[in-house]
Amino acid sequence: MLDRFIEKLQAFRSDGKTIRDWSVYQSESRRLALGTKDRQTGVVHAPLTVSEGCGARYLLVWSDGRISRGSLERRQLDQDADSALTQARAVSFEDPDSDQVQGPGEFPEVDLHNDGVAALACGDVEPLAGRLAAVRELVQGRNFRTWSGSFGASEATARLRTSRGLDLGGRGTSFGWHATLNGEIGDGFGARALDSDHEFAARLQRLGHVAVRLGEPGKRQPAGVMPVLMHPNVVENFVLGTLLGNLEGAGVVNGESYFRKEQFGSNKPVLRTDLSVRLDPLVPMKSGSYRFTAEGVPADRCHFIENGRLVQPVLNLKYARRFGAGPTPVPTSMDTVHLEGPPELTEQEGCEAAAGGVLILSVLGAHTQDASSGDFSLSAPQALGMTGGEPAGRLRGTLSGNLFELLQMDDLSLVRFRGEHTPGLLVNCRFDPK
Amino acid sequence: MIRELEPLTGLGAELIRRADRAGVALIWRAQARFACQTLVRNGKVESATASSSTGHGIQLFTTEGRTILGSRDDLLPEPATALLDHLFGALGRADRLGLEPAAICPLTPLNARAVPDVVTQFDAIDLPGAGRRLIELERELRGTVPGAGIKLSYRTDLDCWRVFRSDGTDVLFAMPRCGLTMVASSNGGEGRNTVGVSLHSPSPGCAWDERYLARFMARAAAAARLALALPDAPSHPAGSYPVVIDYALAKGLAHEAFGHAAEADGFRSSVLAKDGRFEHGRKVGADQVSIIDEPVEHDHAWQPFSANGVRRERTVIVDHGRLAGGLSDPWSAGPGGVALSGAGRAESFRNGPVPRMTNIRIEVDGPLPAPGRFEDYGPEQVRDLLANAGVFRRHPVVSFLSGYSGGQVNTSSGDFVFNCKAIYRLSDDGVEFFKPAIFSGSMFGALDSIREAFGPLELDALGYCGKWGQSVPSSGGSHRFLVLDDHPTVRLGGG
Numbered sequence: 001m002l003d004r005f006i007e008k009l010q011a012f013r014s015d016g017k018t019i020r021d022w023s024v025y026q027s028e029s030r031r032l033a034l035g036t037k038d039r040q041t042g043v044v045h046a047p048l049t050v051s052e053g054c055g056a057r058y059l060l061v062w063s064d065g066r067i068s069r070g071s072l073e074r075r076q077l078d079q080d081a082d083s084a085l086t087q088a089r090a091v092s093f094e095d096p097d098s099d100q101v102q103g104p105g106e107f108p109e110v111d112l113h114n115d116g117v118a119a120l121a122c123g124d125v126e127p128l129a130g131r132l133a134a135v136r137e138l139v140q141g142r143n144f145r146t147w148s149g150s151f152g153a154s155e156a157t158a159r160l161r162t163s164r165g166l167d168l169g170g171r172g173t174s175f176g177w178h179a180t181l182n183g184e185i186g187d188g189f190g191a192r193a194l195d196s197d198h199e200f201a202a203r204l205q206r207l208g209h210v211a212v213r214l215g216e217p218g219k220r221q222p223a224g225v226m227p228v229l230m231h232p233n234v235v236e237n238f239v240l241g242t243l244l245g246n247l248e249g250a251g252v253v254n255g256e257s258y259f260r261k262e263q264f265g266s267n268k269p270v271l272r273t274d275l276s277v278r279l280d281p282l283v284p285m286k287s288g289s290y291r292f293t294a295e296g297v298p299a300d301r302c303h304f305i306e307n308g309r310l311v312q313p314v315l316n317l318k319y320a321r322r323f324g325a326g327p328t329p330v331p332t333s334m335d336t337v338h339l340e341g342p343p344e345l346t347e348q349e350g351c352e353a354a355a356g357g358v359l360i361l362s363v364l365g366a367h368t369q370d371a372s373s374g375d376f377s378l379s380a381p382q383a384l385g386m387t388g389g390e391p392a393g394r395l396r397g398t399l400s401g402n403l404f405e406l407l408q409m410d411d412l413s414l415v416r417f418r419g420e421h422t423p424g425l426l427v428n429c430r431f432d433p434k
Numbered sequence: 435m436i437r438e439l440e441p442l443t444g445l446g447a448e449l450i451r452r453a454d455r456a457g458v459a460l461i462w463r464a465q466a467r468f469a470c471q472t473l474v475r476n477g478k479v480e481s482a483t484a485s486s487s488t489g490h491g492i493q494l495f496t497t498e499g500r501t502i503l504g505s506r507d508d509l510l511p512e513p514a515t516a517l518l519d520h521l522f523g524a525l526g527r528a529d530r531l532g533l534e535p536a537a538i539c540p541l542t543p544l545n546a547r548a549v550p551d552v553v554t555q556f557d558a559i560d561l562p563g564a565g566r567r568l569i570e571l572e573r574e575l576r577g578t579v580p581g582a583g584i585k586l587s588y589r590t591d592l593d594c595w596r597v598f599r600s601d602g603t604d605v606l607f608a609m610p611r612c613g614l615t616m617v618a619s620s621n622g623g624e625g626r627n628t629v630g631v632s633l634h635s636p637s638p639g640c641a642w643d644e645r646y647l648a649r650f651m652a653r654a655a656a657a658a659r660l661a662l663a664l665p666d667a668p669s670h671p672a673g674s675y676p677v678v679i680d681y682a683l684a685k686g687l688a689h690e691a692f693g694h695a696a697e698a699d700g701f702r703s704s705v706l707a708k709d710g711r712f713e714h715g716r717k718v719g720a721d722q723v724s725i726i727d728e729p730v731e732h733d734h735a736w737q738p739f740s741a742n743g744v745r746r747e748r749t750v751i752v753d754h755g756r757l758a759g760g761l762s763d764p765w766s767a768g769p770g771g772v773a774l775s776g777a778g779r780a781e782s783f784r785n786g787p788v789p790r791m792t793n794i795r796i797e798v799d800g801p802l803p804a805p806g807r808f809e810d811y812g813p814e815q816v817r818d819l820l821a822n823a824g825v826f827r828r829h830p831v832v833s834f835l836s837g838y839s840g841g842q843v844n845t846s847s848g849d850f851v852f853n854c855k856a857i858y859r860l861s862d863d864g865v866e867f868f869k870p871a872i873f874s875g876s877m878f879g880a881l882d883s884i885r886e887a888f889g890p891l892e893l894d895a896l897g898y899c900g901k902w903g904q905s906v907p908s909s910g911g912s913h914r915f916l917v918l919d920d921h922p923t924v925r926l927g928g929g
Contacts, residue, residue, distance in 0.1 A: 044786065092482070256585070256617075
């Protein structure tokens, strides 16, 4: 299908203009998903779904230098190339920094495909039966009021062709699940293969344990600055989400990010001098692993922040040129993003160091914050008071401060939680209990 | 896009015939969507895209009430019938997963069509012209508010659906959504803040409509000034305070605090239901306060029929402080004990519909006057409103939360949060300016605290709601300003 479209693209003319350079990334996928809503699996509001999809993203550089960039649906790729290209020409615009198309190069081999997940995506639902039974058993055994969740599997093939002779292909799978107990606290997993039965059971047990703790009332604490241990889920959702949002190249170059262009490559640290954020998309079977981006940039390991200093923003081809550097790999999932720093405390050590403070299990409102300022004011309805080195009963409150100031503090620690890729973060931060 | 859906009558009949032969009922949803967007930064077009998305979803229902949904991104007959055959097999193989059945309430077949006149304008969208227009508007804004970084975008989206059911229902509707968005950033000094503003129009011509532009540019200039001022603002102390909120925040309160909990698919765990049944008549708020959800013509979230082919009805959720109705679909109305309201919405043909809000509002009896345009009200003018109404005699200091920047709710516990764009402390002594802070607490506490309302209803606060991983347009509002007494379960900040 792609080759036929490209033949038409190469022959296409509009108002005497031809397409000088092009890049087309096509993907085709098959997906299966199953939901559970309030203990009812596959009910009409969370049905068993199967889907098939095919589409493409394109960049066209016309003979007069104008640019078209966009997406194509199956119909346009397969049957309607001429009208799609006519439309693309009609909305073309001038953007000299966008006329870049990748040629052949060295691309890493990364294992991204699992036959079991592929079979699941095609309808072999057998592996889900045992897992559903395990969740139901946990809910019944521990007397949880309700649970909701989902399982999903997909298989996709992708191909990238460019006018400079790049022709790359690949295939991959993804699998994920998520479960929420009592409508309050949830956890899950995502990768390119299923987690082992042991890993699944262990994560589920940890979730059940936390949900039980949340059912016990905590001892009210006075408001103030106190040790706050952010669970890895909070670190990924809020801390890394804010950092990566501010590392996005377009925001940096256009002055919309907390980080300023001139700070990159400078010796002046913006975070504590032992904190780093790096990407490794070459680890086999991770959700965030890949061989090449849709633009044809090879996957590679890189640092965005190293020892507190800004190394480079996340740069696509256009913003790499505007920034004056090479394009970078792109983070696509937190399991390939590494937050590193001082020697990590164990979970037990972290809980002891947080004595008198709180463990924040989730926050509400992370998406409502102004990431470019770093200021935050978050509701934390799922928090546990920390007494005697152990998470104790439930607290609710509000967490506030400035994230970038917290990430410069001497008293910051990273805490390794069992079974989690991202560390927890122990900081001194304001918590206002309700 | 309507043209893609009109020839589907024969294919719809064939799918229904095959499903009928297999002893299952069917809902077939075909969708065709066409969206354009252009973005301008620093006096130049940064991007311009036109994209379409076409496809269909076949949902089967066995006589026992089990279901499966299959989708494919085209409208061709042969792949559609092949998908139907695949679903028959897959539904059988899924038996051992313990899929739960659900009973459907009695439905009346419906043949209807709702295609607004403005849809014809989508055939003549001038995206390069819109880019040039944005460059002019950006230049004007830079002149009005020097020093702010400005990003302006124009979008059009025509979302067309056709829904067939085994009972003969055939419903076709088109939802036009267009508008301008501006995001302003403070560029100078040490701190940086970003403030955005959007305004909806059903017409792709909005970028040239002087009336629309007068409102948009006034809001954009105010947002850009705010972005420049915020880095130097102090944090508001945390606590429970009397507050005044604008209608965009009131929409957030109605949507996050009550709307989601009134969606009947969640009644098995909702704080507004007991044993899965909606608690009609329960006192949940002040006597003068009502919450209503209904599709509003020309609105960002207007949807005249559900994705199940049921007409969308007006729903009074709270009637003068008491629970009155829920948002339901054919599977949740009966078990939840509420009337069928046709609230099932889906982001795309790939998704199963779930009960959702459209345009939700808080209405208060006997609102006080707030004349002129909403855009005429800055913190000083709001302070004057409160002073004239005697609010400062009850509360010497009131915190004014201005502008909505998103929210979230836990429907099991009734905990909600939403954030504003700025806070002003108003008193007889003047106005103090603070950074935004999270407004959070118990929905019951918040609704019980509403005292005064000012001005007419303003219902165009827009957003997107992400329930169950599906993003659909949402909107709503209230009177221009609402005053809430302080309540121990409702807090502002810290931050």
